[in-house]
Amino acid sequence: MEKLSPLQIERLKYQPKLPSSLSNGINSLEMTEGSATQSVRDQEQIENLFKNTYGKPVVTFKASSSSVVPEVRNVGVILSGGQAPGGHNVIAGLYDALKQANPNNRLYGFLGGPSGIIDGKYVEFDDKFIDAYRNTGGFDIIGSGRTKLETEEQFQKSLEVCRKLNISAVVIIGGDDSNTNAALLAEWFVKNNANIQVIGCPKTIDGDLKNDQIEISFGFDTATKTYAELIGNIERDANSAKKYWHFVKIMGRSASHVALEAALQTQPNITLISEEVEEKKMSLEGIINYICNIIVKRADMGKNFGIAVIPEGLIEFIPEMKSMISNLNDIMASLENDPDFVNATTIRDKFDIVENRLDPANAKVYNSLPALIKGQLLADRDPHGNVQVSKIETEKLLIEMITTRLDELKLQGDYIGKFNAQSHFFGYEGRCAFPSNFDADYCYSLGFNAFALISFGLTGYLSSVRNLTAPADQWIAGGVPLTMMMNMEKRHGEMKPVIQKALVKLDGPVFKQLEENREDWAMNDRYLFPGAIQYFGPSSVCDITTCTLKLERSKELASV
Ligand code: FBP
Numbered sequence: 216m217e218k219l220s221p222l223q224i225e226r227l228k229y230q231p232k233l234p235s236s237l238s239n240g241i242n243s244l245e246m247t248e249g250s251a252t253q254s255v256r257d258q259e260q261i262e263n264l265f266k267n268t269y270g271k272p273v274v275t276f277k278a279s280s281s282s283v284v285p286e287v288r289n290v291g292v293i294l295s296g297g298q299a300p301g302g303h304n305v306i307a308g309l310y311d312a313l314k315q316a317n318p319n320n321r322l323y324g325f326l327g328g329p330s331g332i333i334d335g336k337y338v339e340f341d342d343k344f345i346d347a348y349r350n351t352g353g354f355d356i357i358g359s360g361r362t363k364l365e366t367e368e369q370f371q372k373s374l375e376v377c378r379k380l381n382i383s384a385v386v387i388i389g390g391d392d393s394n395t396n397a398a399l400l401a402e403w404f405v406k407n408n409a410n411i412q413v414i415g416c417p418k419t420i421d422g423d424l425k426n427d428q429i430e431i432s433f434g435f436d437t438a439t440k441t442y443a444e445l446i447g448n449i450e451r452d453a454n455s456a457k458k459y460w461h462f463v464k465i466m467g468r469s470a471s472h473v474a475l476e477a478a479l480q481t482q483p484n485i486t487l488i489s490e491e492v493e494e495k496k497m498s499l500e501g502i503i504n505y506i507c508n509i510i511v512k513r514a515d516m517g518k519n520f521g522i523a524v525i526p527e528g529l530i531e532f533i534p535e536m537k538s539m540i541s542n543l544n545d546i547m548a549s550l551e552n553d554p555d556f557v558n559a560t561t562i563r564d565k566f567d568i569v570e571n572r573l574d575p576a577n578a579k580v581y582n583s584l585p586a587l588i589k590g591q592l593l594a595d596r597d598p599h600g601n602v603q604v605s606k607i608e609t610e611k612l613l614i615e616m617i618t619t620r621l622d623e624l625k626l627q628g629d630y631i632g633k634f635n636a637q638s639h640f641f642g643y644e645g646r647c648a649f650p651s652n653f654d655a656d657y658c659y660s661l662g663f664n665a666f667a668l669i670s671f672g673l674t675g676y677l678s679s680v681r682n683l684t685a686p687a688d689q690w691i692a693g694g695v696p697l698t699m700m701m702n703m704e705k706r707h708g709e710m711k712p713v714i715q716k717a718l719v720k721l722d723g724p725v726f727k728q729l730e731e732n733r734e735d736w737a738m739n740d741r742y743l744f745p746g747a748i749q750y751f752g753p754s755s756v757c758d759i760t761t762c763t764l765k766l767e768r769s770k771e772l773a774s775v
Pocket of ligand 1: 295296297298299391418419420421467468527604605646
């Protein structure tokens with residue numbers, strides 16, 4: 216018998232809440248259809264590429280007094296991409312709805328991410344299996360992966376596996392890229408008369424899969440609360456010892472939502488937001504000057520300590536870096552099958568091959584970087600051909616450049632302080648935490664609702680649960696056509712249909728909150744200490760939603 220921690224034991228007993236529209240039972244639902252939809256941009260091209268699934272309406276469910284007993288169905292589920300707290304509850308919600316609909320229904324889990332459906336690697340869930348994972352963090356129930364489901368051959372193989380298991384619906388739990396693939400698979404199944412539905416679920420701690428219909432992706436709530444707890448602890452340490460400047464890089468591959476949310480929860484002295492850096496065309500030197508200015512002023516007040524929060528994706532938003540990295544990505548993609556490059560054992564050898572292919576301006580930027588960062592920029596790309604920003608130590612790059620600049624200022628007599636820095640990277644610490652009550656309820660509802668979409672015969676939809684700042688029984692369950700969120704973007708040098716990523720809006724209420732306060736937070740220590748996520752106890756601490764959700768929803772509600 217596996218040993219469980221006391222919290223594990225208690226969390227296994229937690230019963231997640233459902234919207235009242237779903238809690239009457241999966242077989243007692245009524246669906247309402249809205250009007251036809253359009254993609255967010257590039258309508259003609261998207262419609263052309265999704266002839267069978269484009270333009271469908273947004274749907275919502277409500278409880279119905281009549282009840283139907285549906286036919287027996289087998290469903291497959293895939294966890295795709297990076298871990299996010301609550302993934303196990305999506306599967307638990309899906310399983311419970313499916314068994315409630317008809318106890319003879321079966322749920323298969325594809326192993327190791329999308330490659331599981333291609334290679335026919337799967338498990339079948341039963342009560343005992345699911346019960347061991349309820350309300351736990353992680354994706355270890357079936358594992359995850361980043362294989363992109365996009366080629367004809369992969370679709371064909373998926374079809375064969377589904378046929379073998381008599382599967383008539385697949386649920387893909389993933390971020391923007393995985394749900395783009397869900398849309399492609401849904402279209403392909405319809406085009407080929409496969410009679411297999413595809414439903415997506417919005418997952419990613421990054422919080423960048425959101426729009427008018429999807430208020431937040433799951434995992435963001437728990438991950439940001441975990442990072443905020445850690446930052447708060449560091450703030451207390453910094454304020455106690457008063458001898459370190461802490462540079463904390465926070466996960467979020469591209470958008471800065473996670474860093475922004477963690478900052479609003481903790482009020483550090485400095486917060487960089489990548490989207491602002493790009494908008495204001497701030498150079499790396501400009502960023503260093505901005506930070507040094509605060510360090511110098513604090514030193515003048517006798518404060519040789521502080522906390523700076525840095526978004527993980529920052530490096531790709533600094534204009535000169537963006538240009539150099541994009542140039543580097545193209546070159547590395549073209550060298551993918553070059554044996555000299557692939558077999559080069561040292562970074563120096565790799566760079567010798569790359570160097571004369573870089574544009575001179577980009578080569579200059581690359582050569583200006585510390586050796587550590589130069590090496591990290593030549594590491595393997597992710598499946599989309601992008602730099603793996605989690606492996607670039609931007610926090611150390613900043614510390615090194617700040618140290619040099621402060622030394623110069625000291626020589627000029629413009630800095631009287633003592634700079635002693637510590638670096639941190641918070642990312643993996645938050646992705647598999649026990650889901651907060653919010654994420655436990657939200658994820659369970661998303662999974663349960665995914666089966667409702669399947670029951671009504673829909674395909675190419677994203678499971679949607681809205682009105683999330685209200686108590687769970689008032690949440691609105693329904694579905695959004697995946698094509699509605701799409702536009703055309705360049706990938707690997709080609710224009711492709713993709714779900715639009717939501718970046719931080721600089722005119723939105725969340726960024727404004729930071730902007731209005733950051734000068735005060737820089738000089739006066741307004742640190743907030745959120746502490747650990749609470750699972751049991753008063754609602755005032757257990758059911759707090761994120762500042763991001765609260766601010767965005769109150770703006771939305773005010774405009775209605
Ligand atoms: P998803 O978008 O797939 O949810 O993953 C997001 C993320 O956690 C990013 O924040 C991070 O940059 C990346 O995954 C790290 O990826 P990996 O787990 O492959 O190191």
